[in-house]
Amino acid sequence: MLDQPLLQVRGLKKTFPIDGGRRLVAVDGVDLEIKAGETLALVGESGSGKSTVARCIVRLVEPTGGDVVIGGDSILGLQPSRLVGVYRRIQMVFQDPNASLNPRMSVRQVLEEPLHLHLYLLRSERDARVRELIEMVGLTPAHLDRYPHELSGGQRQRVGIARAIAVSPEIVILDEPTSSLDVSIRGQILDLLLELQERLHLAYLFITHDLQVVQHVAHRVAVMYLGGIVETGPTKELFADPRHPYTRALLSAAPVARWGVKRTRTRLSGEISSAIDPPDACRLAGRCPFARPSCSDARPPLTDIGGGRAVACPVVIERIPT
């Protein structure tokens, strides 16, 4: 089917048991969809559960519930031995490139490793692929014999990206790929990611808390707050007319392009609430200027409001003219 999403995340949950029999609910029923060649940005403040979503999708941590479907195949039920096939289709780039680069391996070895694991290539084919990869990320064959500590942060992230695309995946999860880099390098890495996406028709799940980056790279956005998606929609429409009180507060506080639309300031009071044994209520209820008593009755579902947009707040949905 032409319009079938490449990646579907359905009702994803991850709970971490902590001391005293309590539970930290890091991800609480997340639904996401990404089509081939598309970038979905996952945004939200630190601790909202973005990295845990990413790690559950690639099974670096085992989800507590829900499902992840790639190209129609559910991957959460697979035995670990069958995950190798999954990793040909989906790869991850980490915030800290050192996390994916073994300091004792040369760049050549770092790039050869996934080729050994996934593809049966002749020595000459493998050498050619490694040279192709290093050039695709803007480095030269001379970098292949260096070790990670002999590279700059930006060069290390380029190697991390080359490793992720080595086996030609369809989806790459990018977890804050530019946050650890100097500001002057960030733009170059973003441009590289955009160029590779176009050339290889990659789908990206782009995790970031930088809304300017979102405006630059994402077709669609999902806004996460304390384990749940509170709003999702096409980037331009969502930035021009944010609906959920949390999205409004996030954009009110950020230096983002206004894209010519009215913006009333929304401020939240108090601190982010705890993810430990949370009540079945809207997670924003203690901080939201629009809260009503009914907001503490149950967690509002993400509800379709048309135009490819969805919002998890019945109070603002009631006010949207039909």
Ligand SMILES: Nc1ncnc2c1ncn2[C@@H]1O[C@H](COP(=O)(O)OP(=O)(O)O)[C@@H](O)[C@H]1O
């Ligand atoms: N291995 C773990 N054990 C216990 N708590 C964890 C673990 N990993 C993440 N968490 C908690 O889950 C929540 C979400 O974390 P994370 O997914 O890293 O958020 P984000 O990437 O949005 O900053 C946080 O409260 C964090 O402390």
Ligand code: SF4
């Ligand atoms: S459901 Fe209530 S508390 Fe939650 S965002 Fe909407 S108005 Fe605010």
Ligand SMILES: [Mg+2]
């Ligand atoms: Mg994170």
